[in-house]
Amino acid sequence: MKQKIFYIYLAIALLSSCDKLLEEKPKAIATLGALDPTTLDQTIIGVYEPLTRSRGRLWESTVGLGLELMSEYADGGSIQLSWSNYNNVMSQPNSFAQSWTTLYEAIGRANSLIDNLNRNTTLSDAVKNKAYGEAYFVRGYCYYFAVRVWGKVPLRLQPIVNANDVALALSPVNVIYDSVIRDMKFAEANLPNTTTSPGRATAGAAKTALADIYLTLGQYQLARDKAKEVMDNKANYGYDLEPSLETVYSPTLATNKEDVFSLKFSEIVDKGAFMASYWADSKAKAAGFSVSGNKFGGIISAAPLIKNWDNNDLRKKFSLYNSYLINGVVTAAEIETDIYDLRLGKYKDPNAPIDTGNGNDFYLYRFADVLLIFAEAENKVNGPTAAAYGAINQVRRRAYGVSTNTASAVADLPAGLSQTAFDDMVFRERGYEFIGECKRWFDMVRTNRLAQTISDVNSVIKFPNRKPVPTKTLFGLPDVELQNNPLAN
Template sequence: MKQKIFYILLTTTMLLVSNTGCKKLLDEKPKATATLGTLDPTTLDQTVIGMYEPLTRSRGRLWESTTGLGLELMSEYADGGSIQLSWSNYNNVMSQPNSLAQPWTTLYEAIGRANSLIDNLNRNTTLSDAIKNKAYGEAYFVRGYCYYFAVRVWGKVPLRLQPIVNANDVGMALSPVNVIYDSVIKDMKFAEANLPNTTTSPGRATAGAAKTALADIYLTMGQFQLARDKAKEVIDNKATYGYELESSLATVYSPTLATNKEDVFSLKFSQIVDKGAFMASYWADSKAKAAGFSVSGNKFGGIISQAPLIKNWDDNDLRKKFSLYDKYLINGVVTAAEIEKDIYDMRLGKYKDPDAPIDTGNGNDFYLYRFSDVLLIFAEADNKVAGGPTVAAYGAINQVRRRAYGLPTNTTSAVADLPAGLSEASFDELVFRERGYEFIGESKRWFDMVRTNRVAQTINGVNAVIKFPNRKPVPTRVLFNLPDVELQNNPLAN
C-alpha cells in the first residue's frame, strides 16, 4: 500500500512540473501559473497530493534527513560523533546557516505549491464549493505547518502568501514573528473547519491533524488555555477522528504499514529507491543489516548514556529498549554495537528497516503528530491553566506512561502512574521528561528545550558529566541565520 502511495506522488509531481514550468523555487525566470479551471475533481486531487511531495522528497533534505537528523542531534542527550559534530555542538546554529540551505529551498517549494493551489482555486469557477474547500484546507494546512516550522527554526522569514510568477516578485522583507504566527493560526483555523475528519489516503491532512497542530502552536506560544481546549477537542472526539494509542511500538514505527490509529499526521515514506527516509540508516552502524536495523549504516551520531534524561530512564520502560541499544544479536551471538568511545556509547534504533532496498528506501514514516502528542499537550497545558495537575492532566500523561510499560492505558497502575500530589512545577518537569522519552528520535526535543527555556539547564546537565564538555557547549543563540540561497536571491531579506 505504501508503494502505491509513492507511485501516485511520483506521477503527480511530473504533472505539477508540466503545469507550472517550475524547476527551482527562486529561478529568476517568469513562471507560468497552473490553471485549475478546466480540471476535474480527480485531477485536482492528484495536484493536491503533489503539493505534499517536497515534504517527503528523499533528496529534499527536510524532515527525514538533514533537518530531522540535525535537530535531533541538537538534543542535549545526542552527539554527532566525528562526522556530524557541527550539529550536536551547536556550531551550525551559531555560525553555519548554509547547513539548512537545501531544507530552506525544499520548504519554500512546498509553500509555493500551496500558494499556487490557493491562487488557482480562488480563480476556479467549475469545481463545487465542497471539493474546493477540501483542497483549500489541505493547502492551508501544508502552508501553515511549513511556516510554523520555519518560524521556530529561523524566526523572521519572508511570509510569502502569493505565488512567485516572475523575478520582480522575489524581493520580500522579513515578517515579524508575531505576524507569522498570526498567519499560521489563520491557515490552521481554516483547515480545521474545512478538512474531513478522516481520510482513506494516509499522509493527507484531516480536521484532527489541524486541531492538533493548533494545540501545539498555542503551546509553543504560551497560550495554555487555548492549547488545553484545542487538545481536549481532539481527545473528546478521538472516536470521530479514529485516534487511540497503539499498544505496540512496533506497529507505530512499522516500515511497511501505511498508517495506524495513533497516526495524526505523518510524512509518508516507502521501501522504494529514493522514495524512502534516511533515518534508520543515519543512526545505525556498519553491521546494520546483520543486526536488523537497516540496509546500511552511516554512524551519524549516537546517544550519551550519562545524559541525565537517559541515565534516569527506567529500564522497565519499553520505549527505552525499543529506542536505544549498545549491543545486538548477529547469528545468535551477542555483539557490541559500534560506538565512539568517550563521545557516545549508545545507538538510536527507533527506526528499523533491514528490508529496505537502499538507504534512500527505508519505509519508516516520520511523525509530525501522534495521539500521544495530543495527550501530552493537554497534560502540560491543563497543569499550567489550573495551577497544578488536575485529575484530567494525570489521566492524559498516565495513558502514555501505561502504554510505555505494556499496560492497559485506561487502568490505574502503581508501576506506571505518576505520584499524586505533585506541584505545578514538579508535574511540568515530569511532562518535559515524558516528552523526551516519548519523542526521542522524532526531532522535538530541541523545540521543547527552546520553548520551555530549558536550553542552558539541560545542556549544562550533560556537559557536567561528559569527558569533553566542549562538545556540548550552551549556545548563545537558538535561531538559525537565513541561508545564502535566500540572501542572494531576496535583496530585501538582508
C-alpha cells in the same frame, strides 16, 4: 508493502503572448492548468511532495538527523560534529539551506493551488474547500516550522509569477504566527475527520497542530482546549494509543490509529527515508536494523534524561541499544566510547532495498502528542488535576506495557506533585516518548530549559566543548534567500 502515495505534480506553465512580431511583453504569468476532480487531487498530492522527497533533505534528513543531534542527549560523533556544536552550526547560515528551499517549494505549490482555486468556477464548493484545507495545512505547517528555526522569514502568501516578485521583506514573528493560525483554523473547519489516503491532512491533524502552536506561544488555555477537542472526539478521528511500539514504527504498515499526521515513506528505491540507516552501524543488516548503517551519531548514556530512564520502560529497550544478536551471538554495537555509548534504534527496516528505501514514516503528530500537550497545558492552567494526570499516565502505561485505561502503581506518576514538579515530569516524558522524532530542541527552547539542560550534560561528558551552552536559538537565513531577495537582509 506499505501503500505508496505516488506523487504527481502538474508542471506550472508559463503563458505569454505577443500581438506583433518582435513585440515584447516581458512580464510572464505563471498559472496551473484548469482543474477537474482528478487533476485537482493530483495537484494536492504534489503540494505534499516536497516534504517527503527522499533526496529533499528535509524532515528525514537535515531535520531528522540534524535537529535530533541538537538534543542534549545526542552527539554526532566524529562524522557529524557540527550538529552537536550548537554555536558552530547556528553560526553557519547554510546549515538549513536545503530545508529552506524545500519548505518554500511546498509553500509555493500551496500558494499556486490556492490561487487557482480562487479563480476556478467549475468545481463545487465542497470539493474546493477540502482542497483549500489541505493547501492551507501544508502552508501553515511549513511556516510554523520556519518561524521556529529562523524567526523572521518572508511571508509569501501569493504565487511568484515573475522574477520581479521575489523581493519581500521579512515579516515579524507575531505576524507569521497569526498567518499560521489562520491557515490552520481554515483547515480544521474544512478538512474531513478521516481520510482513506494515509499522509493527507484531516481536521484532527489541524486541531492537533493548533494545540501545538498555542503551546509554543504559551497560550495554555487555547492549547488545552484544542487538545481536549481531539481527545473528546478521538472516535470520530479514529485516534487512540497503539498498544505496541512495533505497530507505531512499522516500516510496512500504511498507517495506524495513533497516526495523526505523518510523512509517508515506502520500501522503494528513493521513495523511502534515511532515518534507520543514519543511526545504525556497519552491521546494520545482520543486526536487523537497516540495509546499511552510516554511524551518523549516537546517544549519551550519561545525559541525565537517559541516565535516569527506568529500565522497565519499554521505550528505552525499543529505542536504545549497545549490542545486538547476530546469528545467535550477542555482539557489541559500534560506538565512539568517549563521545557516545548507545545507538538509536527506534527506526528499523532491515528489509529496505536501499538506504533511501527505509519504509519508516516520520511523525509530525501522534495521539501521544495530543495527550502530552493536554497534560502540559492543563497543568499550566489549573495545576496537576486528575485530567492532567490521566492524560500523561495513559502514555506512561503504554510505555510499561499495561492497560492504558487502568491505574497502575508501576506506570503512573506519583500523586501530590506540585505544578512545577508536574511540569518537569511532562518535559521528561516528552523526552522519552519523542526521542528520535526531532521535538527535543524545540521543547528545550520553548520551555526556557535550553541553557540548563545543556549545562547538565556539558558537566558530565568527557569533552565539554562538544556540547557548548548555546548563545542563540535561531539559525541565520541561508545564502540562497539573501542573494535572491534584496529585502531579506
